[in-house]
Amino acid sequence: MTTSIPSATAATSTAAATAVSEDGENGRSDETGETGEISQTSGAAETAGAAETSGAAETAAPARRTGRRRRGGLSPGKRLPASRLIGPVLFFALWAGASAAGQLDTNAIPAPWTVLRTAGQLWSDGTLSTDILTSLRRAGSGFALGLTAGVVLALTAGLSRVGEALIDGTVQLNRAIPTLGLIPLFILWLGIGETFKIAIIAIVVYIPIYLNLYSALSGIDHRFVELAEVQGLSKLRFIREIVIPGALPGFFVGLRLGVTGSWLGLVVLEQINATSGLGYMMFQAQNYGQTDVILVGLLIYGIFGLVSDSAVRLIERRVLSWRRTLNS
Amino acid sequence: MATHTEQLTSRPAPSATTAPAAPAVRLRGLTRSFDGRTVLDHVDLDLPAGQLTALLGHSGSGKSTLLRAIAGLDHEVVGSGELSAPDRVSVVFQDSRLLPWRRVLDNVLLGTDGKEAAERGRAALAEVGLAGRERAWPNELSGGEAQRAALARSLVREPELLLADEPFGALDALTRIKMHGLLRELWERHRPSVLLVTHDVDEAIVLADRVLVLDQGRIGLDLTIDRAHPRSYRDPLLGEYRERLLAALGVTEDHTGSEAHPDQEDHQ
């Protein structure tokens, strides 16, 4: 189909060059200094992401190439299969080897099989599953709350000047206070039950999510703003089709930091103010000198962290599939 | 300096074949300044509907400023003057400006809707030689392909006025020549008014029916190029135009590389 344009009917209308509201235009420069630290984190994470997805181009150099061998370039090359597991497996092998050789003081560091046997016993008691559930519920509720708050606040601050004026400074202030320092105050306010723990975890989670998403939303490339104007996008479509998709990479950086934060918050809370959960189990074990139980707790924390991070990575790769094609 | 129309021949301009009655773009006393520095100084200009006009000028002479004013993209710029432009305006930028998170077809369709929009998008992609690449990601396209996709995006809106700011500036010489052919062909088929900002004198001569030189905030030279299309880059007759334009830009071709003074413009 060919489109044709009636050339003579140039219905001219005065293009009003009046000032349009500035919202969402000029990149806001004020966050650069304050979130510098986060940006740095994001940079590192993006590099890691890029490394993860590159490599296809590096495979299979032509067989007939002689003389100067084709070098791998600066890309780290194709990812080894299941490479993420190599480090942990090696670590466990060393631990098991040293235990079997009797090189480790079993009171300080019990052998891996002792730890596993203890885990089995605790599981059949039924205590371990209750503790795990309690901890998961805490981390999960705190994370969900923090995620919601972070996203809602960042959207409000990133998409409206009024929201920005009200929210951004407040969050920056909140961020300057070490969240774990709020524990005593929160215990007084909310009691030593579940509520204060969830609240603290939510705060630890929302801050990185807010900072990264807000900075991604407000740092939208000015060239795309111009493009949206030229293409006649409405404000709503501009936000939906350009601002939000453009901010997703930043959001995922924040999300991963948030997930890590939820576990960090959980561990600290349960170690200091334990009344139930995995931390409580470990706290009790400390009183009785049961290093194997402490190691069971640490192991489970580690698995939680690893699994949740992998889940976020997986979602990120699905959602940001367009990034895979970045030529590396 | 008054705006003056110059012609090398006394014959009427070929643009007379398209109705010159209502200009697509009309500027009167258009002034724009940045921090008190006047970049456009009372520019008067009519672009007839359906004409392909090229705009030359030194770097920093205000070509982009003029184009952005016509496109209505200069909200924060201080200025005055009268400006009228059509409703349907498309802009092609120097970078293709494709959204990396949308596939090529979805990029072409940005800002359009309706049932047959996708059909038109496909047709536009086919016109620029990108049929079959609808589902590609922008990052998978070469520079020339990306720029062709950007051209398709601007065509899909059936613009009455197409503004292009150095659309081929980032392309290699070979691709650029192919893109010239494509642009001319698309223009002949759809007949929008085109304002093409360029650095490249030859590009302007080969493509445009009319070449403007922006100098010190004014249209310093307004040259109608009266040669049949397609034009060859080696056509010696175009040399005359080239010299005239280079002189207006303050460049002489006497291999010394020295800059000519404005008053040398009338030497030849």
Ligand SMILES: Nc1ncnc2c1ncn2[C@@H]1O[C@H](COP(=O)(O)OP(=O)(O)OP(=O)(O)O)[C@@H](O)[C@H]1O
């Ligand atoms: N947003 C801005 N703020 C301040 N000065 C500006 C701005 N945009 C343009 N200028 C100034 O206006 C003058 C004209 O700029 P413009 O971009 O129109 O030049 P140009 O002719 O397109 O140059 P080039 O060929 O290099 O693209 C330049 O001196 C530039 O520094």
Ligand SMILES: [Mg+2]
């Ligand atoms: Mg320019």
